[in-house]
Amino acid sequence: MKVAVLDIKGKETGRSIELSDAVYGIEPNKHAVYLDVKQYLAHQRQGTHKSKERAEIAGSTRKIKKQKGTGTARAGSIKSPVFRGGGRIFGPRPKDYKQKLNKNLKRLARKSALSIKTNEKAILVVEDFNFDAPKTKDFKNVLKSLGLENKKSLFVLGDSNNNVYLSSRNLKGSEVITNSDLSTYKILNANNIVLLEGSLEGIESNLTKQ
Template sequence: MELSVLNIKGEDTGRKVTLSDAVFGLEPNEHAMYLDVKQYLANQRQGTHKSKERNEVAGSTKKIKKQKGTGGARAGSLKSPLFVGGGRVFGPKPRNYSFKLNKKLKRVARLSALSLLARDNKVALVESFSLDAPKTSEFKGILSNLQVAGKTLILLPAADKNIVLSGRNLPKVKISTASDVNTYDLLNTEKLLLVEESVNVLETLFSAK
């Protein structure tokens, strides 16, 4: 698959880059992508939810009525889950939601997501650029020149502080480095904008078995 390289003015530079079929031309594995996204979202959970059981609720443990002869069910104390203000039965407790996935499966998931974007013609290439200072308006102008709209994931070959600071306030734009790309971000975007050198980073990263 060949893509034309654009400059920051949105003009075709006349150069083309061939995307490797080993990275952008695979048959997507939906189950691998599902598992990788599931793990990513699970890792975002704090797991700090907690409700009080009957031994943790403040209150008297005095028996509220005699055991027999009242015509009603027996009751031990007001901390019983049956009463308003009592403890909760089998309530949530702090827990870790993370789980393990094999590296090979995660690699397949990322390659599947990249191939899916390429198959749907949602990948664009822009030549390397830099900003002298963090400037959101200037960065927004570049995206406008490239006719980028909607959710956009921009992959840089390496971290660039000025670019990251310029784009972090834009609600539908996410900026990351090619080496840190994850399946969730790839599937949660409408357009993948690759800075030219990031293609080599991706191909080098995923060519390693």
């Protein structure tokens, strides 16, 4: 599948590039996409939630009132969960939310996500560019030229580029990553994917490994 290569002003360079049908033109596997997105979101959870249970509360162990004759239920400890300030019954404990998926399924999910975006005509190929210094204004000009000013966009670079990354960091709707950081969630979460020429070889290499 041929795609026109654009410059940072949004104009065609007169060149086109062939995108692999094995990566951008497969029949999307929705279940693989679901599993990969589910894993990504699970890994965002810290799992550090914790509340103190009865044995962990600091307090006196003295019996707080006599056993009989008060007209109320018997009570032995101020740390009981039924009292204000007592321990919590079955409170949350630290937990590891990580999930395991095999590499082939994750590759299938990412190829499916890229194919979905290709079908939606939401993928742009732009020639590699750089800035002399980190400037948010320069990156906003690129977004405006590409018609992505008010859309969620994901820029995929071949290699890390500090000036481009820092220029985009203050913009809420845009994210810049390298091809090795490409995930199913990030692909689907963006309205448009901007692939720099230098990223294409790495993406295809990563997703067509056996």
